[in-house]
Amino acid sequence: MIDINWKPDKNSSVTLYKQIVNYIIREISTGNFVIGTKLPSQRKLSEMLGVNRSTVVEALDELKSRGFVEGKGGGGTRIINNTWSLLSSTSKLNWENYIDGSIHKPNLRTIQMVNKLEYEKDIIRLGTGEPGPELFPQDMMSKILNKYSNKIKSLGYLEAKGLLELRKILSQYLKNYGINVSPASILIVSGALQALQLISLSLLPPGSRILMENPSYLKSIHIFQSLGMNLAGLKMDNEGIIPDEISKNSGKKVNTLLYTIPTFHNPTGIVMTENRRMEILNTCESYRIPIIEDDVYRELWMDELPPMPLKTKDKNGNVLYLGSISKSLAPGFRIGWVVGPEHVIDRLSDIKMQTDYGSSSISQLILAEWISSGFYTEHLEKLRIQLKHRRDKTLEILSENFKDIALWNIPKGGFYIWLKLKCNISMNKLFLEAIKEKILINPGNIYDFSNNQHLRISYSYVSNSDMEVGLKKLSYIIRDLIKQEDSC
Amino acid sequence: MIDINWKPDKNSSVTLYKQIVNYIIREISTGNFVIGTKLPSQRKLSEMLGVNRSTVVEALDELKSRGFVEGKGGGGTRIINNTWSLLSSTSKLNWENYIDGSIHKPNLRTIQMVNKLEYEKDIIRLGTGEPGPELFPQDMMSKILNKYSNKIKSLGYLEAKGLLELRKILSQYLKNYGINVSPASILIVSGALQALQLISLSLLPPGSRILMENPSYLKSIHIFQSLGMNLAGLKMDNEGIIPDEISKNSGKKVNTLLYTIPTFHNPTGIVMTENRRMEILNTCESYRIPIIEDDVYRELWMDELPPMPLKTKDKNGNVLYLGSISKSLAPGFRIGWVVGPEHVIDRLSDIKMQTDYGSSSISQLILAEWISSGFYTEHLEKLRIQLKHRRDKTLEILSENFKDIALWNIPKGGFYIWLKLKCNISMNKLFLEAIKEKILINPGNIYDFSNNQHLRISYSYVSNSDMEVGLKKLSYIIRDLIKQEDSC
Structure with missing residues (x-):
């Protein structure tokens, strides 16, 4: 066990957790903390450093994700590695100084x-x-490309919301799920993940709380946390999120939003039942909590059709609905969509234009052909x-x-x-x-x-x-x- | 002229400038400020509201970009419109409350x-x-799609840095400009604009200063400002940025970075001379200011080849180099690239994976064929x-x-x-x-x-x-x- 005779400077402009991260990396790089060294428990660390336990947790999370420590459940935290991150600080111009203070968290190690x-x-x-390579419908793709090869007259930037033709086709297609929206309420994005990034940049104040299933795919990415939002996990049973969990976890003084994968949940596979869907919708409406419904697995039912989306029953524009072909056709298109109230879609598309000027026109043109030709079905x-x-x-x-x-x-x-x-x-x-x-x-x-x-x-x-x-x-x-x- | 008997609350958690924005919108929506009303001068407003002039400028900037006021040079600021933004706050669930406090600024009106x-x-x-539709090489595209139609075996997610084959081809192609880099130092992005967004999320602490030519394309987007960075315009002459401007504007206490379009500058068309390039490189190195070199217009020379990129002479990994085919072939591919020190590219690619899991594989495959077949040249x-x-x-x-x-x-x-x-x-x-x-x-x-x-x-x-x-x-x-x- 190591002893720590250092405390973060509470008057510094560098956040406390970052100071702790930097301190520990410094001690590793100077050789004071060697590989295998066990760090004190979170409780002890928070005493030693004079900070809240949540600050210690945040620092340890970052050290874990950067590959410096490993936290074995129950057994405390050990120094495990120092090469990957330390290696990268040897360039002459110290880009690392910039990276250290920058906004987006690195991926989990x-x-x-x-x-x-x-x-x-x-x-x-x-x-x-993702679907394996053998599941890719190569023949159909070949037919479509052949048919389409002399149809591309130009490849300019597209409308802010994406190819109108594709949005019209999707507006038709979504009727299959009981979702009736005009093309103006659809934004084409580069996969559902990008939709989440746009939402975090365009719709949510820092400090917002994101409710989600526990466990959740969302936990494995840093989209929301990097921009200062907090995740709160909700307990599930075999019908999906337990509705009481929403009222328990809705922040009274902060903006709160629910992210859910009600159909073939990632990673548990759970399908939210029909009744549960209504309960969740009603609870969220009464607490005025908007919902992001991530529905990218819907098409992949096996034994029976899953219940209709939450969006189908959404009368008040409370639900932003995410779809994609990454799971059902191929992720390499990098095409997904967001469906929601038109002024929210306007806002998202404005920020999308500032982010990447729209998604690949080639992908959008070819996907439009896939769906309209019937090949997709x-x-x-x-x-x-x-x-x-x-x-x-x-x-x-x-x-x-x-x-x-x-x-x-x-x-x-x-x-x-x-x-x-x-x-x-x-x-x-x-x-x-x-x-x-x-x-x-x-x-x-x-x-x-x-x-x-x-x-x-x-x-x-x-x-x-x-x-x-x-x-x-x-x-x-x-x-x-x-x-x-x-x-x- | 109107009188203002209101002051922002300095103890509120809402920033001062945002309070001012909200106050003025409120006054417009209640009809107190009608279209045509002239606002007091910036100096007077800052006195009336008891805030710094820079806060007033920030508030007016946002009101301008949201279409509420117009600032005619010299003549003060007038209320010009209230429909567009007010319209969007009528939904039952108040998404606007969320949008108001969110991170990314709207596009300029x-x-x-x-x-x-x-x-x-x-x-x-x-x-x-962008190149007009008639400039699109339809015949070549058709040949490539035909040739390629039965070659796509699958379309999965790609490596974090993008299609290896394309990066190899680019690594060869960049030798034409005297840039020698391995594929591992290249990141494929969805256009150069996305590169800027990744840089602002991954490399720069909030509060950083971005130096740029004045005027600059960069001013028309909000990538950096939305994440808390400040832009500072540098004077140019007909050889490009005046080197003294860099030392004058380099922040002593903040991280500073130079963004430049040295070749066929947007919007002035200026080409930075060979000598000036060396001066700028040297000045930046001595001040330890990294450079983003946006070189998307390079291929479009007419009378004579432009000088080689700054990156060609960059011995210390000081320059991040941006390229793209959006101007030289077609923006609809949504493909560009960033070239830089490998550990910086690692960091950018990690964040890119968290942003959109990579750019369209179809676009990348087809572009690889474009370049390797010689059709691009x-x-x-x-x-x-x-x-x-x-x-x-x-x-x-x-x-x-x-x-x-x-x-x-x-x-x-x-x-x-x-x-x-x-x-x-x-x-x-x-x-x-x-x-x-x-x-x-x-x-x-x-x-x-x-x-x-x-x-x-x-x-x-x-x-x-x-x-x-x-x-x-x-x-x-x-x-x-x-x-x-x-x-x-």
Whole structure:
């Protein structure tokens, strides 16, 4: 255990948590804190440094995400690495001084590694949330490109809200979900993630509170937190968010907003029931809490159609609805959409113009052709069958290899199985051990930072045979760790 | 003149300037301030409200950009409109309360109108900074799409820095400009504008100072200002930025960065000379000021090759270099690139992944084919000839119609003629009168808010015949206004 004879300067213009981050990095780089050193508990640190515990948590979060420390559930925090970040401060002009104080937080360390390792050769990606290459409808794409090749007369900047033709087509298409909107209430974005960034830049004052399911995909990105907003996780049962959680967590004095993935939730796969949807809508209306409904998995149902979107029942413009083809066709288009009250869409499109002058016109033109030609619907029918096969096969493999060490849900659509390990092992160790065996997993703690024992398994990306090899190996690694850590 | 018996609350959590904005909007919406009402001078307002003049200026800037007031150079500020913004606050759930406190500033009112009006039928766009539809190489595009149609095997997410194949091709291509970098030092972005947004989110602490040419394209967007950075304009002569201006304006206590368009500057067309480039580089190095070199017009030289980029001589990783095909091929690809020290590119790509998971894969694949097939180079040769014709024709039209009322430069490349009117007229009035005649102009005051008498004429977009009709009509409108305002 180390002793700390230093306190942050409360009169400095640098925030307290940042001072703590910088102090600890300094101590690592000078060699005072060596790898393996255990940091005092959060409570002790907050005493030693004379700051709130939440400040300590924020500093440790950043140190974790930058790869300097690892927090093993229950067991405190250890210094684990110093090369990655320290390496980058050797340039002659000290860009790091600039980066240090800048606005956007870095990705979580685990996600940075995932983003890199995905492109390693021969790696089996058990957690990747995108349709695998074999599911791409190459024939249809080829037909569309051929048909379209002499139709592109020019490729200028488009209207601020995106290609009008595509918005008209979407306005028609959305009627399938009971959503009736004009093209002027639709904004084309570069994927649903960009919609979230635009919302955080254009609609929310810093200090706003974002309610979300716990766990949530949202926790794994820093869109809102980087701009000074706070996330609050809401408990779920198997029907979705528990409505009481909203009233409990709605900030009285701050702007509050609900982000939800009601259909085939990422990462748990839960589908919010019809009744629950009405309860959530009503609760939010009575608390005047706007809703972002992220509905990118809707098309990927298997056994039965999911309930209609919240947006369908939204009479008062309370819901911003996000859609995308990244999960249902291909992420490489980088096309999604936001649907909402026209003046809110106006505001978002104005900021989008200042961000990137619109999304790829080529992608938009080709997507318009995909939907209007009927190929998109045809593809979805095939995709659902293929995904169902993959899901069933994956469930079979799990039954054969994980019955004694894990529990899991049976998803009715989407990509994800939320695997819960029965024994307590270090998820970070598991992640690193799996990499050694050329297996890439998405550990559950990127969706919920509290110590948890989950993995997000995605059956959308790898082939059935890779899934079998990968999951088998993974089960061995888990069994080894259980033995090593004697944690069962 | 109106009297104001109200003062902002200095203890409120709402910033002073925002309180002033809200107060004035309130007074307009309740009818206390009617259209045409003249506001007191900035000096008087700051006395009446008990705030610094800079706070008043910030409030007036926002009111201008939201279309509530117009500041006619010299003549004070008037209430001009209240519909656009007031209209948008009628929804049941008050999204406006959220928008009001949010981070990103709205576009300038003039630019919002330009963005909308560009898609009106039969409008002549004299200021549009993109290649016109007739300049798009439709034949080549068709060949590429045909050839490529059965080559797309899948369209997944790409590596964080963008398609490796494209980065390899660019790494080769950039050698033409004396820039030697590996693909790992290149980040593919959705146009150079997105690069600026990523830089402002990832590299700069709030409060940083951005030096730039005055006037500058940068002034017309709010990327940096929205995130709490300040712009400072540097004087230019016909060789580019005057080096002394950098030392004069470098903040001693804040992070400072230089943004420059040294080649075919937007909007003045100026080319920074070889000597001046070395002076600017050296000055910035001695003051440890990093440089963003925006070089998107480089390929569009006409009479002779421009000097090599600043980046070519950058030995210490001081320069982030921005390129794009939006001006030289087509903006609809939404593809550009940033070149810089690898650890800075790592940081930018990490934030890009959190912003939109990368740019369109389709655009990147097709662009790679464009460059590697040699079609891009072939197209550039043709484009230069066509642009030269358009420039010469435009200069001819100007000589015939503007000799007595304006002065202008002869650009050696790029898109722009920076037209200076000899007489003092309201640029806002000119903008609106021109719209009545179906002519869309880019008034110079969006690039330099101080009262100026410039227009940015772009010869890239309209046909020669439209240019002739448009400029002729414009000269009549200007002559009329000069008479009306008796300002010569």
